[in-house]
Amino acid sequence: MAVKAFARKQGIVLTEKEQAWEKDGTSPPFGVSTYYASLITPSDSDDPIRRQILPTSCEMMYSPGESEDPLAEEEHSVTSRLIHRYAERVAFLVTDACAVYCRHCFRRRFTGTQRGPATTEDIIAAARYVGAHQEVKEILFTGGDMFTLSNEKIDALIGEFRAVRPDLIIRLCSRVPVVLPSRITDGLMAVMKKHSSAPFFLMVQFNHPRELTAQSREATARFIDAGIPVFNQSVLLRGVNDDAGILEELCNGLLAARIKPYYLFQGDLVEGTAHLRVPLEKGLALVKELRRRLSGLAMPVYAVDLPEGGGKVPVDSMYLKGRDSDGAWVFETPDGGERRYRDPEV
Ligand SMILES: *Cc1c(COP(=O)(O)O)cnc(C)c1O
């Protein structure tokens, strides 16, 4: 559905910037589930759910230091859909489709590009790779969103990998429990149960306490009750959750739902997202305040995925070395290299 038709249906009056958006470059398509749209308060133009899914013309502006692939995933691809950036774990791009398209998506070079699900050949090639690389202990099924596939396809996908590596830990990375909880059906859970020779972990993305509804908590509880621990990876987003009170409520709400807050990500330097990023200094202040308010269990790790494929590091003095003369933040990478992270200018 086009943005204007969607707004009319929801009783949303579009702002000038929302009206002016046109899909260009790597901007993901507009797309939202009926359920997730129902969480929007139509009269509030700053609504935190709306900000995550309604595109604005800000996405058409690229900022210095941004790239379409800041994590250099293409460079680290070892088969058509398999990314091997860290020795012990790989990420497999199951499909490009999602249940909603997040305006902050960092994998926009791929997400919503109509490339479709991985083919049987893609899956076999990736399974062969992890079969030949026993040092790989974990695989992340990501994309896109794997739970947009049919149960049959998910069954076949997991089956291929389990056949060569029954010991491989599988991380199911999905926003579906948050944005389309009705998809988490008995049939899907039966597929999970069938392949339990090694652990699954579910990695979700709740960014705001309003997303913790009865439905989304029930969907995640199905995994937990089936013995699949659930971890949350939030993205720090301007105007959505860049507030200590909101983050405190989110983390406590997650814990109450038996979900462990795992990461709080600083926004990646991906093109067209400067308006959603938070200056690093503000992020540090927020996390310091959270540490004061939250239990250790409720506390996520504030992390940044360094540009030019530098790798993921916690934002702390072990890796954050200071600022250079231009004001860019200087980080040490896990491999002992150096990368610069530039704050948004707006
Ligand atoms: C984030 C990521 C991982 C997982 O990192 P953890 O710190 O173990 O959560 C693995 N592979 C790729 C390519 C990633 O981007």
Ligand code: SF4
């Ligand atoms: S669900 Fe994940 S992959 Fe899909 S648009 Fe959102 S952030 Fe990107």
